[in-house]
Amino acid sequence: MMNLLLDDLPALQVMLPLLCAPLCFILRIKGLPWLIAFVTSILTFAVSFMLFNQVADGDILSYAMGGWAPPWGIEYRVDRLNSFFMLLISGIGVVALLFARKSVDSEIIACKQSIFYSAFMLCLAGLLGILITGDAFNVFVFLEISALSSYVLISFGQDRRALTATFQYLIMGTIGATMILIGLGFMYMMTGTLNMADLATRLPEVMNTNTIRTAFAFIVIGASIKLALFPLHIWLPNAYSYAPSVVTVFLAATSTKVALYVLLRFVFTVFGAEFAFGEMPLQHILMFMAVLAVLTGSLCAVFQTNIKHVLAYSSIGQIGYMVIGVALLTTTGLAAGILHVFNHAIMKACLFLAIGCVYYRHGSARIEDFKGIGKTMPWTMAAFVIGGLGLIGMPLTVGFISKWYLVIAAMEQGAIGAITISIILIGSLLAVAYVWRIVEVAYFNEPTKEKAQIKEAPLALLIPTWIMALATIYFGIKTDFSVIAATNAATTLMGAK
Amino acid sequence: MDTIAGLFNYWIVIVLMMIGFYVVIADSNLIKKIIGLNIFQTSVFILYISVAKIDGGAAPILEDGITNYVNPLPHVLILTAIVVGIATTALGLALIVRIKEAYNTIEEDEIHEKDGTL
Numbered sequence: 001m002m003n004l005l006l007d008d009l010p011a012l013q014v015m016l017p018l019l020c021a022p023l024c025f026i027l028r029i030k031g032l033p034w035l036i037a038f039v040t041s042i043l044t045f046a047v048s049f050m051l052f053n054q055v056a057d058g059d060i061l062s063y064a065m066g067g068w069a070p071p072w073g074i075e076y077r078v079d080r081l082n083s084f085f086m087l088l089i090s091g092i093g094v095v096a097l098l099f100a101r102k103s104v105d106s107e108i109i110a111c112k113q114s115i116f117y118s119a120f121m122l123c124l125a126g127l128l129g130i131l132i133t134g135d136a137f138n139v140f141v142f143l144e145i146s147a148l149s150s151y152v153l154i155s156f157g158q159d160r161r162a163l164t165a166t167f168q169y170l171i172m173g174t175i176g177a178t179m180i181l182i183g184l185g186f187m188y189m190m191t192g193t194l195n196m197a198d199l200a201t202r203l204p205e206v207m208n209t210n211t212i213r214t215a216f217a218f219i220v221i222g223a224s225i226k227l228a229l230f231p232l233h234i235w236l237p238n239a240y241s242y243a244p245s246v247v248t249v250f251l252a253a254t255s256t257k258v259a260l261y262v263l264l265r266f267v268f269t270v271f272g273a274e275f276a277f278g279e280m281p282l283q284h285i286l287m288f289m290a291v292l293a294v295l296t297g298s299l300c301a302v303f304q305t306n307i308k309h310v311l312a313y314s315s316i317g318q319i320g321y322m323v324i325g326v327a328l329l330t331t332t333g334l335a336a337g338i339l340h341v342f343n344h345a346i347m348k349a350c351l352f353l354a355i356g357c358v359y360y361r362h363g364s365a366r367i368e369d370f371k372g373i374g375k376t377m378p379w380t381m382a383a384f385v386i387g388g389l390g391l392i393g394m395p396l397t398v399g400f401i402s403k404w405y406l407v408i409a410a411m412e413q414g415a416i417g418a419i420t421i422s423i424i425l426i427g428s429l430l431a432v433a434y435v436w437r438i439v440e441v442a443y444f445n446e447p448t449k450e451k452a453q454i455k456e457a458p459l460a461l462l463i464p465t466w467i468m469a470l471a472t473i474y475f476g477i478k479t480d481f482s483v484i485a486a487t488n489a490a491t492t493l494m495g496a497k
Numbered sequence: 498m499d500t501i502a503g504l505f506n507y508w509i510v511i512v513l514m515m516i517g518f519y520v521v522i523a524d525s526n527l528i529k530k531i532i533g534l535n536i537f538q539t540s541v542f543i544l545y546i547s548v549a550k551i552d553g554g555a556a557p558i559l560e561d562g563i564t565n566y567v568n569p570l571p572h573v574l575i576l577t578a579i580v581v582g583i584a585t586t587a588l589g590l591a592l593i594v595r596i597k598e599a600y601n602t603i604e605e606d607e608i609h610e611k612d613g614t615l
Binding site: 141144148152155160161163164166167175177178181182185188 | 577
């Protein structure tokens with residue numbers, strides 16, 4: 001029995017949250033949907049941990065869904081790249097759900113909570129499905145599962161602007177996914193297969209056709225919309241800002257990262273770096289957009305008055321760093337990009353969790369609400385400062401580690417590298433500006449009279465926040481785990497051309 | 498001749514796609530945006546179905562004498578995509594109902610006016 005389960009780990013990775021979603025919906029007893037979701041997320045995390053260990057030495061785990069052998073059936077394929085991403089996503093899922101119980105109770109009315117948790121589980125299943133699948137069409141299906149459920153999650157926001165933000169996200173997200181669908185159609189037209197590994201062997205024969213070039217363009221643009229790469233980022237700030245706190249935590253730390261994985265997987269594994277960067281000018285485009293993303297994202301963050309907006313724009317800038325790493329086109333650069341995915345997920349989760357605590361007590365997250373919060377909510381604010389230092393890239397936090405590797409990767413590049421390093425520096429200085437603005441208000445302003453009585457956030461919210469804050473420091477000091485995993489993932493990707 | 502009549506389906510796909518895309522971008526009415534999105538998606542469905550067609554191909558049924566048949570896989574794929582499209586439309590329309598309740602309008606420019614954005 002146990003062996004049977006162990007053989008089916010790749011299927012369980014997606015099936016557990018997928019099956020739990022209707023359970024959450026059916027068992028509408030108070031508190032039960034949360035418990036089901038939380039237990040499932042822990043099991044999912046355990047599964048991804050086991051998968052991560054199984055492929056840690058470079059094996060590739062191939063699982064034929066329903067016993068239909070690839071390339072005909074749908075293949076689940078686990079390697080060092082996606083197992084690392086799955087570990088991250090399911091880990092964030094656990095922390096977000098730990099935070100969810102109290103936070104959701106205060107933000108969403110009781111009768112809708114079961115729907116909320118089932119949408120949350122569907123979103124988790126969709127994101128993990130995108131990561132694990134080795135079938136290109138399956139990517140589209142899971143992309144839509146995760147997207148549709150995240151539209152539902154965002155629309156739970158209390159502000160009415162959550163609705164318009166969701167609508168905008170729905171339009172842009174659907175266009176992005178449909179563009180990926182068009183690209184897949186063109187590839188199927190030329191090769192007759194949808195299995196990624198099979199595509200990679202068959203594409204070189206037909207590489208020199210306009211159909212494949214068009215397919216490539218559609219897939220890159222589609223993935224960039226989902227990734228919120230500048231200038232396709234307009235859906236992101238409002239969607240993050242008006243969503244319920246816990247949704248912001250989860251989506252900010254996962255959804256754009258998974259989109260980056262889709263981009264990496266198609267560009268490096270399916271099309272191959274030679275085609276993508278040799279024949280198509282992807283390197284210049286990505287580098288240019290990433291640099292603009294860092295500059296505009298960070299600059300916009302400085303001028304926002306809603307703290308959630310500040311962090312959302314900062315996310316756009318941070319996505320820029322990840323793409324810079326990818327566009328450097330070396331194993332070191334790629335490893336730095338993947339490392340930043342991991343590190344940014346941790347510190348952004350920490351920051352948005354802290355904001356969630358503030359929101360729980362104040363009911364909003366405008367900069368005025370932060371006046372004197374360093375005195376009234378010292379623990380929350382301390383976690384926020386740790387996350388903020390991470391964004392700036394201070395030593396002893398995760399942000400420093402990924403920027404350090406990014407700079408090392410850039411130094412190997414000569415002239416482009418010098419420009420990249422200066423962009424990273426400017427971005428970090430802007431980060432100092434937007435983080436300091438909040439810290440200043442929090443510690444050096446007196447709280448207004450009616451806000452002076454506000455107490456520290458409850459322990460149920462502080463614990464997940466501090467887990468992420470400590471992770472920000474832990475992975476900033478003890479870097480072997482994340483650096484080795486990211487480097488392995490990058491070598492897997494570069495070796496797969 | 499071959500490029501116009503022979504690729505008729507693909508021309509239709511391009512025309513429909515651009516009509517849909519234009520409506521999504523240019524129209525400020527939210528329901529019309531959803532309709533535009535639908536047209537955009539439908540054009541992709543036609544693209545897939547056209548790819549499957551083989552000249553003189555029979556229906557893909559296992560039977561003696563049939564050697565040349567139409568590829569059934571794209572139809573199945575598009576069945577999935579149609580379901581996704583319906584779910585998106587339903588969710589979009591449900592959102593519009595709630596937007597109408599919250600703002601009392603479904604025109605994008607009036608919504609921005611009420612929120613004081615743009």
